[in-house]
Amino acid sequence: MKKYIKNILTDNVLWIFTAITLIFFGTLYKMEFAVDTYATLSFTMKEFINQFASSGRFLLVLVGIIFKILNFNNKTIYILSYLMAIMCMVISLYKLYSIIKEDIGSKFLKILIPILIVLNAFSLELFLFIEKGIMLFGVTMCIFAGGEIKKWLESKNKKYLILSGIFMLLANFSYQGVVGIFVAISIIYILKYSKNIKEFVINNICVALSYGIPAIIDYLLIKICYISSRINGEIILSESLKKIYKSSKDMILNTYIMLPKYLFAILIVAICFIIIYEILSKKENTKGKVIDILKISYIIGAVLFASIAPQIMQNTESIWFVARSTYSYASLFGILVLYLFMNFKNIKNKNKNLVIILSLVLLIVQFGRFNEIETSRYKTNEMDYEITNKIVSKIQEYENQTGNKITNIALYEDKSMSYAYNGVFTTGDTNIKAYAKDWCIIYILKYYAGMDLIETSQDSEIVEKFNNQDWKVFDDNQLIFSGNTMHLCKY
Numbered sequence: 001m002k003k004y005i006k007n008i009l010t011d012n013v014l015w016i017f018t019a020i021t022l023i024f025f026g027t028l029y030k031m032e033f034a035v036d037t038y039a040t041l042s043f044t045m046k047e048f049i050n051q052f053a054s055s056g057r058f059l060l061v062l063v064g065i066i067f068k069i070l071n072f073n074n075k076t077i078y079i080l081s082y083l084m085a086i087m088c089m090v091i092s093l094y095k096l097y098s099i100i101k102e103d104i105g106s107k108f109l110k111i112l113i114p115i116l117i118v119l120n121a122f123s124l125e126l127f128l129f130i131e132k133g134i135m136l137f138g139v140t141m142c143i144f145a146g147g148e149i150k151k152w153l154e155s156k157n158k159k160y161l162i163l164s165g166i167f168m169l170l171a172n173f174s175y176q177g178v179v180g181i182f183v184a185i186s187i188i189y190i191l192k193y194s195k196n197i198k199e200f201v202i203n204n205i206c207v208a209l210s211y212g213i214p215a216i217i218d219y220l221l222i223k224i225c226y227i228s229s230r231i232n233g234e235i236i237l238s239e240s241l242k243k244i245y246k247s248s249k250d251m252i253l254n255t256y257i258m259l260p261k262y263l264f265a266i267l268i269v270a271i272c273f274i275i276i277y278e279i280l281s282k283k284e285n286t287k288g289k290v291i292d293i294l295k296i297s298y299i300i301g302a303v304l305f306a307s308i309a310p311q312i313m314q315n316t317e318s319i320w321f322v323a324r325s326t327y328s329y330a331s332l333f334g335i336l337v338l339y340l341f342m343n344f345k346n347i348k349n350k351n352k353n354l355v356i357i358l359s360l361v362l363l364i365v366q367f368g369r370f371n372e373i374e375t376s377r378y379k380t381n382e383m384d385y386e387i388t389n390k391i392v393s394k395i396q397e398y399e400n401q402t403g404n405k406i407t408n409i410a411l412y413e414d415k416s417m418s419y420a421y422n423g424v425f426t427t428g429d430t431n432i433k434a435y436a437k438d439w440c441i442i443y444i445l446k447y448y449a450g451m452d453l454i455e456t457s458q459d460s461e462i463v464e465k466f467n468n469q470d471w472k473v474f475d476d477n478q479l480i481f482s483g484n485t486m487h488l489c490k491y
């Protein structure tokens with residue numbers, strides 16, 4: 001074991017992956033906040049357990065309980081979670097490299113392909129939550145599960161299927177939004193090791209069971225323990241399908257603006273054309289060429305399904321497509337590149353170079369967008385903090401003047417309420433203002449000022465005062481005090 005670990009630690013590839021991970025995510029070493037973070041760090045033990053156990057994230061609950069018992073401060077929790085996320089990303093990249101290295105000839109491509117698959121355009125969102133360490137641990141478990149599937153396909157030894165199921169259960173207990181990456185990797189090896197239709201069907205069923213049984217176990221635990229969780233609401237099938245179709249279309253074409261519009265779709269089309277060109281160039285019968293082209297459709301369909309499958313299990317109202325919950329879709333380009341170089345050993349140099357150029361363009365654009373989002377995250381946090389200080393200062397001034405203790409808060413909206421500050425890059429619920437969400441306002445005041453306010457109903461007279469306003473920046477006039485209540489207008 002010591003020799004094995006020593007070999008890994010002395011492998012330059014590990015340190016290349018470490019450097020690349022730090023280039024993409026190193027900026028986030030400084031504590032940053034999603035709107036959820038203010039709530040998570042302000043929860044009591046009971047609130048924390050209820051929040052995350054009701055979502056089936058039982059491993060996160062266990063780690064959170066340990067942190068609570070040890071009484072770690074918030075910065076320590078963040079640093080530990082960040083370091084765990086970085087380590088898990090590096091381990092995931094290296095593990096995938098180890099899985100595919102026998103199938104890819106070029107050393108450069110052996111390193112490039114794991115980056116395209118794991119450190120993909122949607123991976124940033126996994127780093128933008130306080131539980132980032134556990135979310136990335138879920139990714140690592142999926143990659144290890146994929147490795148066990150490859151071993152099972154090679155040997156048909158059932159122990160590898162069992163190990164795969166265990167890893168996938170841990171992944172589901174960490175964060176269900178990433179489990180599709182397991183399918184994305186597994187299908188490549190299903191195609192490699194299926195010699196006929198019967199084997200293909202059996203291999204698909206076994207992989208589906210490795211993916212599905214852990215998900216069902218997680219689902220049943222939520223159903224048993226938490227009647228009021230998001231999976232227990234009403235499912236209106238027709239509405240759910242409409243919502244999923246519309247959101248999937250946006251994901252495919254716009255990639256949640258994590259990349260420029262249409263860029264990822266164009267890259268997918270380009271790599272598909274290159275693969276088809278290589279298929280048609282082969283000296284093979286027409287039937288074989290048709291089957292090879294159908295394999296491309298199988299890969300795309302399987303990755304798409306695995307990306308949206310977790311949404312199907314939710315009630316209609318809770319369906320919410322964002323980058324982190326459809327993480328595996330952004331691996332599709334890398335998966336197709338992997339398939340290309342695994343199956344076509346004599347690729348024309350012009351096609352090989354074109355694929356490398358397209359890959360580097362994707363990573364360069366991705367890095368630029370990541371940097372823009374990360375910079376905007378800190379700008380948003382800074383403005384949220386400044387507004388919080390102004391509000392707390394006004395509360396203290398009011399309490400000192402009147403002797404009234406503010407215990408309640410009533411929330412209002414101006415006529416053109418926005419969810420992000422001017423000049424800030426936002427996508428989905430990433431980088432939205434803390435003061436755009438009613439529940440977050442209560443928790444950010446609790447986090448920074450220790451105030452435990454109770455939300456109360458609006459006052460009709462004050463509604464009239466706020467309704468016709470159109471604030472562009474935070475203004476003292478957005479605050480009105482009466483008795484023990486603060487009336488705050490969002491903008």
